[in-house]
Amino acid sequence: MASPFTDFDLMRNLRQDGSKIVLLVMDGLGGLPATPGGRTELETARTPNLDGLAESGSLGLSIPVRPGVEPGSGPAHLSLFGYDPVRYMIGRGVLEALGIGFPLQAGDVAARGNFASVDGDGLITDRRAGRIGTEECIRLTGKLREASAGLFDDCEVFVEPVQEHRFVFVLRGEGLGGSLTDTDPQAVGRKPLPVRDESGRSEGARTAELVNRWAAHAREALADEPRANSLNLRGLAQDPGLPLFPDIFGMRAAAIAVYPMYRGVASLVGMEAIPFEGDRPRHEIDALVEAWEDFDFFFVHVKKTDSYGEDGDFDAKVREIETVDAEIPRILELGPGALIVTGDHSTPAVLRSHSWHPVPTLLWSPDAMPEAARGFGERACAGGQLGICHATTLVPQAMAHAGRLKRFGA
């Protein structure tokens, strides 16, 4: 159905202890056929384990934001965690800062920074500075840190490397804020834009002015660099102070993700990011097994399905799905009360981008209504027992199957 979004007060009233829940997210899982009459990535993948769960569990299609709305990664994950992303917004800069474990403080203004290449006229020739390596990123952020020292007498500046061409910029001081625009013109052949405040509030104007001063100063410091001789700032934002997942749903929650931003959004709602070695799905399941006794809810995030979708690599996305399928038995051996397998959004390889298509979703539990045998795929999910539901309803539905919701009313 068209769900109402998850009602946090209702959840606080109904929640109770129960069995453990795993939310396995294959980023950008949803796809499209590569050829007319063909199969999607998920339908193409050989997934005996997921097909088995689809037979004994329930299927559906989930809508991350609103029908037809293509979600960014932050909103898409907030929705999976039960938060209507239209109501609860997080700036990209905040996610990026939290993702690298930066100790963000209330009032800090954080931005996602990208090193870029510009020509003699200051026109952008490469928005990613030729995808410089992370080592180079570390050197350049050190350079910027030095250049920023003492720039402002009433504000502190932090510049931290992320990976490749990406870094985090944080401005700390009293009375910062506003609604700040990006410097990235999103195209080559144009100059970086000045940051503007759209809030109309005084702290906004002041913050925009400070950020612009820093950006100009930082670009001067980079001027002699061969590739990364400029930069852009995106998603300037402050911590929105979201209600916390453990307080709403009564579950100690762990986040297992390779990429920083996903640990970031998870920690923003009060999940604990679990450190682990390695970057493959099997390493993430190792971490899941390791942490099993210490938490009630586990968010496990697989990134490459989305990366390959964005690259337009249909076959590689298929293989990554198969790699995840091979790990399913290890999850089941842990004996979860409910297992959700879904994506945060669709990333069809043929589109090379996130898309608005609803996301194939599987909810397995010993008490789930079993679907007829039809495998796990977009077409199989349409018409399943979960229907076309809003992604915010998945956690409550998993809680029900895990015995974590009391009866409503007499």
Next chain:
Amino acid sequence: MASPFTDFDLMRNLRQDGSKIVLLVMDGLGGLPATPGGRTELETARTPNLDGLAESGSLGLSIPVRPGVEPGSGPAHLSLFGYDPVRYMIGRGVLEALGIGFPLQAGDVAARGNFASVDGDGLITDRRAGRIGTEECIRLTGKLREASAGLFDDCEVFVEPVQEHRFVFVLRGEGLGGSLTDTDPQAVGRKPLPVRDESGRSEGARTAELVNRWAAHAREALADEPRANSLNLRGLAQDPGLPLFPDIFGMRAAAIAVYPMYRGVASLVGMEAIPFEGDRPRHEIDALVEAWEDFDFFFVHVKKTDSYGEDGDFDAKVREIETVDAEIPRILELGPGALIVTGDHSTPAVLRSHSWHPVPTLLWSPDAMPEAARGFGERACAGGQLGICHATTLVPQAMAHAGRLKRFGA
């Protein structure tokens, strides 16, 4: 996503006269397979008449409260009547009082009473006093009525039998209210609890004190009873004053139900409870035929499907569904414009309890979109023309099929 709930103002604006509607509710209809790969109760039942309606009518799954939320009987029925149960709450005591036809007045505080057995230390040994018979219940309530006479100078007390160990307690007086807790500790080996007020309002504190005084006095009066030597009060509440079904939807509505509580919730929204002889589905359809000319909307409630589900008796639930199926032709002979066959919630025999699973729903009408022949069952309903809809949308959809809704806009 369609709008989740029914908009009462919209209904008041669009409603018009049309043909008659029957809402046939098999309580706890939804089920689960008893064995892996098996069929549910409804899928197992031989239901040639319902299967025929499923072929010429539309199917769907309805969600009573919210996805994943297991409903109590009161909220589940309010939702079927078009009321979002999260917005419109009814205390159990109110339902119980209305269910026995008690002339509840505004301001009355009503409770569901249970006779109980306690040991020498006052610890509960049986929360149902060995399920004493209704005759015994009548004798005991008479005893309590006498004992209550003149107990309060500014309040009146009513004690009415329901069935077996259950009775209704009503306190009538000026300035009663509050948010009152139950005395039932929900476990044996513990003493009944004192009623507490959680509203923090003065009338709440006073009402709690009056109820506690009565309970202590009543338990003294029962002290010499062999089995029912104590009691508990649950669901202390006042009539919430809901908007009335006939005013919202423009239909004179009749309620045909064997069990008190279902007549109670129906009369609370302005339906007229029809008295009739007998307690089987055929007797209820006799009453339907009898009352056909006098109303526009008929709520017919079959209880035993839920009772057998709660008992874990899969086969008996199957048989009761088949018994209801046999009555379908008599309903169709009356020529309704629309017939809804559904449950208020699921009660899978394998779970021996209400559950959160969406409810198989059938909407038959001469103008309904016919489904492919696939019978009436949970799996067949998924992917039907009604989709997975909130239960509050069923009455409006039936009204449309019965010609009772005007076009919206030009």
